[in-house]
Amino acid sequence: MRLIASIFLSLLLGHPAWSAEKKTETVILITIDGMRWQEVFRGVDNAFFDQEAFIAYKKHHADFKQDFWHADAMARRAALMPFFWNTVAREGQLYGNRDKGSVGEISNTFHFSYPGYSEILTGIADDKRITSNDKILNPNRTILEWLNDMPENNGKVAAFGSWDVFPYIINEDRAGVPVNAGFEAYEGEEQEVAFLNRLQKQVPSPWDTVRLDAFTVGFARAALASQKMKFVYIALGETDDFAHEGFYDQYIRAARRSDKAIAELWQWLQADPRYAGKTTLLITTDHGRGSDSLEAWKHHGRFPYTREDGTLAVSEFKGDGQIWMAALGPDTPAQGEVSGGPTVRLNQIAATAARLLGYRFEDSHEELEAGEAIAPMVGKQ
Numbered sequence: 148m149r150l151i152a153s154i155f156l157s158l159l160l161g162h163p164a165w166s167a168e169k170k171t172e173t174v175i176l177i178t179i180d181g182m183r184w185q186e187v188f189r190g191v192d193n194a195f196f197d198q199e200a201f202i203a204y205k206k207h208h209a210d211f212k213q214d215f216w217h218a219d220a221m222a223r224r225a226a227l228m229p230f231f232w233n234t235v236a237r238e239g240q241l242y243g244n245r246d247k248g249s250v251g252e253i254s255n256t257f258h259f260s261y262p263g264y265s266e267i268l269t270g271i272a273d274d275k276r277i278t279s280n281d282k283i284l285n286p287n288r289t290i291l292e293w294l295n296d297m298p299e300n301n302g303k304v305a306a307f308g309s310w311d312v313f314p315y316i317i318n319e320d321r322a323g324v325p326v327n328a329g330f331e332a333y334e335g336e337e338q339e340v341a342f343l344n345r346l347q348k349q350v351p352s353p354w355d356t357v358r359l360d361a362f363t364v365g366f367a368r369a370a371l372a373s374q375k376m377k378f379v380y381i382a383l384g385e386t387d388d389f390a391h392e393g394f395y396d397q398y399i400r401a402a403r404r405s406d407k408a409i410a411e412l413w414q415w416l417q418a419d420p421r422y423a424g425k426t427t428l429l430i431t432t433d434h435g436r437g438s439d440s441l442e443a444w445k446h447h448g449r450f451p452y453t454r455e456d457g458t459l460a461v462s463e464f465k466g467d468g469q470i471w472m473a474a475l476g477p478d479t480p481a482q483g484e485v486s487g488g489p490t491v492r493l494n495q496i497a498a499t500a501a502r503l504l505g506y507r508f509e510d511s512h513e514e515l516e517a518g519e520a521i522a523p524m525v526g527k528q
C-alpha cells in the first residue's frame with residue numbers, strides 16, 4: 148500500500164526517484180566475511196608481524212613478509228588487494244576509510260554473521276528475531292526473494308555461500324531462490340562443475356560448516372555462464388574463520404585470494420557481451436573485528452556470558468561494528484576512495500542494488516523500513 152502511495156506521490160511530483168534510466172542489468176553482490184576496514188585501507192598490520200602466535204605456517208613467514216610488507220601504507224594495501232586499489236579505487240567507489248573520515252557501520256546490535264547477512268540482504272536490522280547464528284529460517288524477505296518474485300526476474304536470481312547457514316538466511320524454499328552453500332554439490336551440466344563437485348569431496352576443508360571459497364566462486368561463475376542472471380550473491384568465508392583461529396597470515400592470504408577471485412570474475416564479465424558494461428559489483432563485509440589488542444582481532448560479536456562472580460555480562464570488541472563497502476559498475480561515478488561524507492550502513496546495500504536495477508526496495512517490508520539506497524553509488528537519479 149505504501150509503495151503504491153509513494154509511486155503516486157512521485158508521479159505527482161514528476162520525479163520518480165528510482166525510475167531514471169540505469170545501465171546496470173545485473174548486480175553481483177559479494178561479501179568477504181569479517182574482513183576489517185583496517186586491512187582494506189592500510190594493508191597488513193605491522194603489529195602482527197614477527198609474532199609467531201599469529202603465523203600458521205612458520206616456514207613461509209619470510210615469503211609472507213616479502214609478499215605483503217611495505218613501509219608505505221599505500222603500497223601495503225595495494226599489495227594486499229590489487230584489484231581494489233588498481234581498479235575499484237580508479238573506476239568505482241570505496242567507503243569506510245575512517246582515517247579519511249568515511250564511516251561504515253552495521254545497524255544490528257549483535258556484530259556477528261547471521262544478523263549481518265540478514266541486514267545486508269533484507270535491508271533491515273531485525274534485532275528482535277534475528278539474534279543468533281543458528282539455522283533458523285529468516286522470517287524476513289531478502290532482496291533475492293523480492294526480485295525473484297517479479298516475473299521478469301524469476302529464475303535469474305541465485306546465491307552461493309561458503310557458510311552452510313545461507314539457505315536459512317535466504318529462506319531458500321520459501322524464496323524459491325537456489326542457494327548453494329556449505330558443502331553442497333552444484334547442479335550444472337558444465338565440465339567445470341562436475342570437476343569442482345568431485346574436488347569438493349576430495350579436498351578437506353579446515354572447518355565443518357564453511358567450505359573453501361574457490362568452490363563457492365567456481366559454482367557462481369557457472370551460474371553466471373549458464374544464462375544471463377539478474378542478481379547473484381557470492382558470500383566468501385575464509386577470512387573470518389582463519390581470523391577466529393588466530394592465523395593472521397592465513398587471514399591475509401584469504402583476503403588476497405578474495406580480491407583475486409573478484410578481479411578474475413570482473414575480467415570474465417567484461418569479456419562476455421551479456422554482462423560487459425551492464426554489470427555492477429557491490430562488495431562489503433558482514434561485520435568488523437576487535438581492534439584494541441592483538442587478541443581482540445580474533446573476535447567479534449556481542450554474546451552474553453557469566454562473569455566469574457556469577458553476574459551476567461555481554462562481550463564487547465571495540466570496532467567490530469565497523470565496515471567498508473565498494474561499488475564498481477556503469478552507473479557508479481568514479482569517485483574512488485571516499486573522504487568524509489555521510490555514514491554508510493549495511494542496511495542500505497539491498498536498496499542500492501535494487502535502485503541500480505531500476506527498482507525501489509525501501510518499502511518492501513510491512514513493519515520496518517529498509518535502509519535507503521546510497522545515492523552516490525547509484526549515480527544520477
Ligand SMILES: [Zn+2]
Nearest residue numbers: 181387391447
Ligand atoms: Zn566470525
